Structures are given as structure tokens and as C-alpha cells.
Amino acid sequence: MDKLKGKAWKFGDGISTDHIAPGRLFHLRSNLPELAKHVLEDARPGFASIVQQGDFVVGGKNFGQGSSREHAPTIIKMAGVSAVIAKSFPRIFFRNCINVGLPALIIDTEKIDEGDELELDLLKGKLANLSKGATYTFPALPKAMANILADGGLVEHIKKHGDFKLD
Amino acid sequence: MGKTLSEKILSAHAGHDVRAGEFAVACVDLVYVQDGTGPLTVRQLEKLGFKTVSSPQRSIVFIDHASPSPRQELSNDHRLLREFCRRTGAILSDTGNGISHNVASEDYINPGEVVVGADSHTCTGGALCAFATGMGSTDIAVAMALGHTWLRVPETWKIAVAGTFPKGVYAKDFMLHFIGTVSADGATYKALEFTGPAMESLPMSGRLTISNMAVESGAKAGLFNSDSVTKAFLESLGRPAGYRPLQADPDAAYEKIMNFDVSTLEPMVACPHFVDNVHPVGTVEPLAVNQVFIGTSTNGRLDDFRVAAAILKGKKVAPGVRLLVTPGSRRTLLDGLADGTIQTLAEAGGIITGPGCGACVGVHEGVLGDGEVCVATQNRNFKGRMGNPNAFIYLASPATAAATAITGRITDPREFL
Numbered sequence: 001m002d003k004l005k006g007k008a009w010k011f012g013d014g015i016s017t018d019h020i021a022p023g024r025l026f027h028l029r030s031n032l033p034e035l036a037k038h039v040l041e042d043a044r045p046g047f048a049s050i051v052q053q054g055d056f057v058v059g060g061k062n063f064g065q066g067s068s069r070e071h072a073p074t075i076i077k078m079a080g081v082s083a084v085i086a087k088s089f090p091r092i093f094f095r096n097c098i099n100v101g102l103p104a105l106i107i108d109t110e111k112i113d114e115g116d117e118l119e120l121d122l123l124k125g126k127l128a129n130l131s132k133g134a135t136y137t138f139p140a141l142p143k144a145m146a147n148i149l150a151d152g153g154l155v156e157h158i159k160k161h162g163d164f165k166l167d
Numbered sequence: 168m169g170k171t172l173s174e175k176i177l178s179a180h181a182g183h184d185v186r187a188g189e190f191a192v193a194c195v196d197l198v199y200v201q202d203g204t205g206p207l208t209v210r211q212l213e214k215l216g217f218k219t220v221s222s223p224q225r226s227i228v229f230i231d232h233a234s235p236s237p238r239q240e241l242s243n244d245h246r247l248l249r250e251f252c253r254r255t256g257a258i259l260s261d262t263g264n265g266i267s268h269n270v271a272s273e274d275y276i277n278p279g280e281v282v283v284g285a286d287s288h289t290c291t292g293g294a295l296c297a298f299a300t301g302m303g304s305t306d307i308a309v310a311m312a313l314g315h316t317w318l319r320v321p322e323t324w325k326i327a328v329a330g331t332f333p334k335g336v337y338a339k340d341f342m343l344h345f346i347g348t349v350s351a352d353g354a355t356y357k358a359l360e361f362t363g364p365a366m367e368s369l370p371m372s373g374r375l376t377i378s379n380m381a382v383e384s385g386a387k388a389g390l391f392n393s394d395s396v397t398k399a400f401l402e403s404l405g406r407p408a409g410y411r412p413l414q415a416d417p418d419a420a421y422e423k424i425m426n427f428d429v430s431t432l433e434p435m436v437a438c439p440h441f442v443d444n445v446h447p448v449g450t451v452e453p454l455a456v457n458q459v460f461i462g463t464s465t466n467g468r469l470d471d472f473r474v475a476a477a478i479l480k481g482k483k484v485a486p487g488v489r490l491l492v493t494p495g496s497r498r499t500l501l502d503g504l505a506d507g508t509i510q511t512l513a514e515a516g517g518i519i520t521g522p523g524c525g526a527c528v529g530v531h532e533g534v535l536g537d538g539e540v541c542v543a544t545q546n547r548n549f550k551g552r553m554g555n556p557n558a559f560i561y562l563a564s565p566a567t568a569a570a571t572a573i574t575g576r577i578t579d580p581r582e583f584l
Contacts, residue, residue, distance in 0.1 A: 014351060014441055016547075016549040016550070018529075018547075018549040018550060018551045018552050019549070019550065019551065022529070022551045022556070023528055023529030023530060023551060023552060023553075023554055024529050024530060024534070024551065024554040024555065026203060026232070026233055026241065026528065026529070026530040027233070027238045027240040027241050027530065028240070029203060029206065029207065029244070030206050030207075030240065030243070030244055030247075031240070042550055042551045042556045061352060062351055062352035062355075062385070065351060065352070065385075065549075066287065066547060066549055067203075067286075067287050068204060068285055068286055068287040068289075068301045068302060068303055068304075069203065069204060069303075070204070070207060070285075070303035070304045070305060071207065088352055088355065090352065090355055090385055091355060091356050091385070091387055092287055092301055092302060092303065092382075095302065095303065095306065096302075096303035096305075096306075099303055099305045099306060100305070142190065142319065143190075144190050144317050144319075153305075154305045154306065154309060155211060155214050155215055155305060158215055158309055159215060159216070163192075163313065164192055164309075164316075164317045166190050166192065166317060
């Protein structure tokens with residue numbers, strides 16, 4: 001996997017899947033390109049029009065809490081986001097990120113400011129903050145999830161192996 | 168060393184002994200989706216090239232969220248789901264049948280089973296001593312197709328609850344208090360086991376309320392032992408064969424043990440916009456409310472409506488307040504019609520909707536206006552949850568909701584008992 005490079009967009013604690021993919025847009029769930037135009041709208045209006053290919057979504061605690069809607073990480077990925085970074089993730093959202101092929105990194109995001117240039121080396125498990133000249137490490141994924149992410153998501157993983165590959 | 172409930176259930180489904188922290192592939196007994204997550208599951212199954220589901224009679228599609236459909240896009244999603252059921256033989260629980268978690272607990276889930284659903288509140292099934300947990304649409308697509316899923320066996324917290332619930336204080340108040348105590352991410356990845364006299368004495372309706380909200384503390388599952396209450400519940404629904412006693416071993420290894428006593432607990436409220444922003448109702452500003460909503464997978468059962476009806480009997484909803492009453496399932500609606508509960512709520516001024524998720528979804532049947540305040544018996548008060556990011560949602564018990572409907576302000580229900 002190539003290095004992923006982009007700018008940090010900061011969000012606070014407890015961003016829910018209602019912030020990311022609001023319930024009032026329930027009718028757009030079968031129209032993901034249209035839903036993606038509203039990604040994170042209730043946390044930062046107009047986000048879809050300012051985020052650039054390769055950028056990073058940087059949250060606080062419990063980023064992605066709430067509903068199991070996989071549409072939430074899917075439209076973050078569709079917006080061109082390289083990875084979501086947060087102090088912590090709830091389990092369903094974390095699992096969904098990996099399943100849709102969106103890296104989710106657990107890092108103390110206090111150290112990252114809005115607009116910082118970040119570069120992710122997923123293979124080495126390192127995130128460089130080019131603006132601050134700092135490098136952060138993050139916990140490695142369990143093997144079962146690393147395999148899914150390496151294959152590009154759960155659909156590709158199952159197509160390739162026919163089943164889950166835990167080891 | 169003995170086993171927790173999760174270790175016991177997952178060992179039985181993995182085909183070998185598994186312990187907390189281990190990864191396992193476990194077969195699943197019941198898999199379900201709803202109309203918010205199901206269309207994506209159907210499309211992912213197509214992408215994966217699966218034309219059949221592993222066990223059609225244990226695969227359920229619930230049309231409960233935007234149901235009946237308020238928009239053509241959603242009507243077309245429903246068509247897709249119905250066609251999927253026709254093609255694969257999966258069970259269709261269509262509009263009017265009720266909320267997935269309510270119907271699954273009434274008609275399908277048995278103690279000791281593994282249940283996965285494309286809905287975060289699938290953990291509701293833990294009340295019946297099933298290992299029940301929510302996942303995304305693609306995970307559920309794979310579980311439906313293959314009949315198994317991968318899981319990390321969770322560490323377990325034992326939540327030991329002593330005492331007797333005071334008058335006007337319910338399972339919902341305890342669970343809000345618990346979430347306020349541990350916080351919204353305090354129990355992330357953990358399984359919770361609710362034990363002790365206060366939990367053992369709860370009827371199944373109260374247990375379902377608590378298990379339903381386990382995910383609001385971050386937990387993966389929230390389980391109760393399978394006991395005489397479980398047995399009586401299954402018998403009352405004509406499913407006695409599904410019962411088996413099941414409890415954690417006395418020497419099971421818990422990551423943490425938390426002790427609570429409900430004897431001094433007060434009615435609690437979760438204030439906007441977070442479920443762990445919990446305060447005793449008496450300390451919350453008695454704001455004027457625009458809407459009161461009683462229903463959902465958290466508190467949409469007959470016992471909940473009876474509590475509300477007892478408070479509202481012979482009284483009227485305050486002018487300017489909309490009281491929404493949404494039975495969780497068709498069974499709840501029919502039982503509530505038969506015993507007069509629904510009549511009482513309607514006479515008080517309640518608006519009775521068809522069974523389903525109702526206003527909790529944020530797309531129909533009670534979307535809030537800008538600046539409006541709602542007291543709801545549901546499980547989430549996130550910004551935008553009820554369809555408007557400029558509205559304010561307070562979570563409470565059916566009793567607090569009913570008392571609030573009468574006064575038009577957030578009210579301690581003990582004033583009416």
C-alpha cells in the first residue's frame with residue numbers, strides 16, 4: 001500500500017454516526033454518491049465540499065459511536081479520506097471501517113492540529129506529522145482485521161479466500 | 168477456571184474452548200437486518216456472488232425503520248428487501264409487524280444462542296441469555312451467506328445490582344445511571360453480565376431495556392442469566408422448548424466487578440446530546456417540551472405502556488404537547504388493545520402509531536422542529552437523532568415521559584404515583 005498523504009480535519013469527542021450520516025437522510029442510503037455529499041455535515045456543515053483527496057479525519061474520543069450503519073465509514077472513504085484517526089473508536093464503527101477498507105488509527109489526537117500535513121505508512125505502522133516534524137505510532141490491528149484491510153475490505157477478502165482468514 | 172456466559176456460548180459455537188481475548192469463528196443461530204441496513208446487505212451479497220443464504224429460516228429481514236414508507240426511495244428499498252426474501256426464502260417481517268429486536272426476542276431468540284444483526288441494538292437479545300451483538304451490513308451479509316462470523320471473545324464485567332427498585336424508578340433509570348457512571352465508551356469491547364437480586368427480580372421487559380442499552384456504554388453484549396423469568400417468558404409466548412437454564416460459572420474470570428444498589432436510585436434523565444449526560448430528573452431544568460415519545464426497542468413493550476397508562480389514566484396531555492405512542496410489535500399493540508392500555512393512552516390525548524421504530528429513526532412519525540424539545544423513551548439522544556440537528560432530546564423512563572406529557576415540562580413521575 002502506498003503512503004497516504006493529506007491534511008488533518010479535526011473533530012471533537014463523541015462524533016456519532018448521526019453526525020456522519022444523518023437519519024434525516026435515511027432515504028439516500030441506497031444512493032451513496034448523493035449521501036456522500038452530506039458526510040459529517042451535522043458536525044461541520046459543508047465538509048464534503050472542502051475535504052480533499054488524501055485528507056485525514058481526526059476525531060477525539062469514541063469517534064463513530066451509535067448506529068451500526070456501515071454507510072458512515074463508507075461515505076467518509078468515498079470523500080477521499082485516507083484514514084480516520086481518533087483517541088478511541090466504538091467497536092462496530094471500527095470493524096465497519098476495516099470492512100470497507102478505511103484505515104482507523106488509534107492515536108492521541110491532542111498532538112494533531114487542524115491543517116497539519118500528515119503522511120501515513122500503514123505497513124510500517126507510522127503516521128508522520130510533516131507540519132510538526134513528529135512521528136506517531138499506533139496499535140497494530142489484530143491479524144484477522146489486518147488481513148481484511150490488506151485485501152481492501154471484507155468483500156474482497158471473502159472473494160479471495162472464500163471465508164475469513166484469521167491467521 | 169470457570170467460564171463467563173460469553174465464553175460458554177462462544178465456545179459452544181466455535182466448536183472448541185475459547186477464552187476472553189481469543190479470536191474465533193463462531194456459527195450463528197440467527198441473523199437479521201432491517202430496512203436501514205438490509206439494502207446494503209443485499210447488494211453486498213450480490214457483489215460477493217452469493218445467491219443463497221445459509222439458513223433461510225434463521226435469516227430475517229425486518230421492515231421496521233421507515234415503515235410504513237414515507238418516501239419513494241424507501242419504498243423501493245422495501246421492494247428490494249421483499250424480493251430478496253422471495254428469492255432466498257429468508258423470513259420477511261414486514262411493515263406493521265414491529266421492531267426487529269422486539270419481534271426477535273418474542274418469536275425467535277433462545278438462551279445460549281449466537282445472534283448477529285445489522286443494527287447496533289441487536290444486543291437486546293442478551294436479556295434472553297443469547298450472545299447477541301450488532302455489526303455492519305457487510306459482516307451480516309457474510310454471516311447470512313456462510314452461517315458463521317469471526318469474533319473476538321470479549322472480557323466480561325460483572326454488574327452486580329443489589330436492592331429493590333423504589334416506587335417510580337425502573338430498569339431504564341438504572342441503565343441510564345449505569346451509562347452515566349461508566350460513560351459512553353467506558354465498556355467498549357466488553358461483555359456485561361447483569362446479576363444480583365435487583366436484576367434477578369426484573370421481568371423480561373426490564374431486562375430487555377437494560378440489554379438494549381448495553382451498546383450505549385460501548386459494550387459488545389449485555390447478558391442476563393437464563394432463569395425462571397426466562398422460562399416463564401418463553402412459555403408465555405408458546406416457546407417452552409427453547410428454554411434451557413444457563414448461567415456463568417461461580418469461578419468465572421471477570422475483568423471487573425461493579426456493585427450497584429438501586430434502593431436509593433432516583434428517576435434519571437439523559438440530557439442532550441449524549442447518552443452518558445445523565446442526571447436525576449429533579450436536578451434537570453423543568454423545560455417546556457413539545458413532544459413526548461413512548462415506544463422503541465428500549466421501552467416499547469406492554470409493561471412500559473401500562474406504566475404510562477397508569478399515570479395518564481383520567482388525565483389529559485398538556486396543551487401544545489404531542490404524545491406519540493408507538494408499540495414495539497404487533498403483539499404489544501394487540502395485547503395493549505385487549506387490556507385497555509392503548510385506549511387509556513388514546514383517551515389521554517396520545518397519538519397511536521403502527522408498530523415499528525417510529526420517531527426514533529428521524530425520518531417520519533414525529534420529526535422535531537428547530538429548537539424543539541422531546542422527552543423520549545428511546546436509547547439515543549444524539550444531535551440529529553430525531554431528524555433535526557437543531558432539536559433537543561431527553562431520554563427517560565415511560566413513567567417520566569408520561570408525567571412530562573401531563574405537565575408539559577420535564578417532570579419527576581413520583582409526583583403522580
